[in-house]
Amino acid sequence: MSAQILDGKATAAAIKSDLTVRVAALKEQGITPGLGTVLVGDDAASQKYVAGKHRDCAQVGIASIQRHLPATATQEEIEAVVRELNEDPTCTGYIVQLPLPKGIDENRILELMDPAKDADGLHPTNLGRLVLNEPAPLPCTPNGVITLLRAHGVEINGAEVVVVGRGVTIGRPMPLILTRRSENATVTQCHTGTRDLSAHLRNADIIVAAAGVPHLIKPEDVKPGAAVLDVGVSRNGEGKILGDVDPGVAEVAGWISPNPGGVGPMTRAQLLVNVVEAAERAAAAL
Numbered sequence: 001m002s003a004q005i006l007d008g009k010a011t012a013a014a015i016k017s018d019l020t021v022r023v024a025a026l027k028e029q030g031i032t033p034g035l036g037t038v039l040v041g042d043d044a045a046s047q048k049y050v051a052g053k054h055r056d057c058a059q060v061g062i063a064s065i066q067r068h069l070p071a072t073a074t075q076e077e078i079e080a081v082v083r084e085l086n087e088d089p090t091c092t093g094y095i096v097q098l099p100l101p102k103g104i105d106e107n108r109i110l111e112l113m114d115p116a117k118d119a120d121g122l123h124p125t126n127l128g129r130l131v132l133n134e135p136a137p138l139p140c141t142p143n144g145v146i147t148l149l150r151a152h153g154v155e156i157n158g159a160e161v162v163v164v165g166r167g168v169t170i171g172r173p174m175p176l177i178l179t180r181r182s183e184n185a186t187v188t189q190c191h192t193g194t195r196d197l198s199a200h201l202r203n204a205d206i207i208v209a210a211a212g213v214p215h216l217i218k219p220e221d222v223k224p225g226a227a228v229l230d231v232g233v234s235r236n237g238e239g240k241i242l243g244d245v246d247p248g249v250a251e252v253a254g255w256i257s258p259n260p261g262g263v264g265p266m267t268r269a270q271l272l273v274n275v276v277e278a279a280e281r282a283a284a285a286l
């Protein structure tokens with residue numbers, strides 16, 4: 001048996017074509033959505049991701065605003081750029097690419113962002129709205145996971161889901177989204193302190209692997225037919241992506257997200273969704 005593919009590339013393309021129509025409608029109302037990115041330093045992977053985001057913007061008609069600071073940038077210099085984007089009317093949403101260089105207080109930077117322009121859904125106000133079940137931009141990667149499952153008809157309602165990882169961008173918000181009434185999943189969150197990870201994994205209908213440990217999830221950990229989402233991005237010496245999921249899992253799982261080509265493109269598509277939705281809210285308020 002070989003798992004069916006959760007095709008992030010194709011699903012992201014469909015989302016982008018829908019957004020292209022919505023962006024055109026906004027432009028007719030005199031609103032051009034603009035995505036800002038703040039990149040600090042010269043990490044090759046981060047530069048590649050940010051370049052991808054701007055390529056996506058060009059495809060759907062969203063304007064791009066790029067701010068690139070050297071690795072030596074100070075806390076004050078980064079905060080000045082955040083304040084500038086908060087004020088810039090052409091920037092309707094933006095992200096600060098994480099991680100920031102050592103010594104920079106990331107949380108202080110995130111808190112300084114205008115929550116109405118938070119395209120990542122990582123501002124404490126927006127994470128708080130998620131906890132309170134209020135409308136808010138959702139964190140892009142967990143939201144991408146949900147959209148990818150739905151697009152392929154994988155049942156989330158009532159599913160036993162194991163989330164592996166407790167990072168801020170995926171691990172922590174993912175269970176908040178999965179346990180909303182609209183998703184209705186039962187979630188177990190595992191992390192480095194979990195005593196018997198395999199025991200939890202074997203029970204899962206859906207596994208969201210976001211630990212950042214290459215090939216952590218082995219075929220013998222997976223219930224036959226389960227859906228396995230490979231969110232981890234590690235790299236070997238040659239820069240090749242190593243996911244959290246062992247390639248052998250494809251022989252056991254019912255569904256698997258390739259990596260690359262799975263959750264990565266979905267993350268980028270959800271970022272565009274957040275930008276367009278924020279612009280639509282602004283248009284409705286006119």
Ligand SMILES: Nc1nc(=O)c2c([nH]1)NC[C@@H]1CN(c3ccc(C(=O)N[C@@H](CCC(=O)O)C(=O)O)cc3)C=[N+]21
Pocket residue numbers: 048049052095096097098099120140141233241259260261262263264265267268
């Ligand atoms: N504030 C912030 N927001 C983020 O959303 C954010 C971040 N910081 N820091 C880093 C992570 C990582 N991330 C990815 C996005 C797209 C791909 C992606 O499109 N990957 C392609 C392959 C790209 C390649 O080949 O390197 C794929 O999976 O097919 C991957 C990783 C967003 N992140």
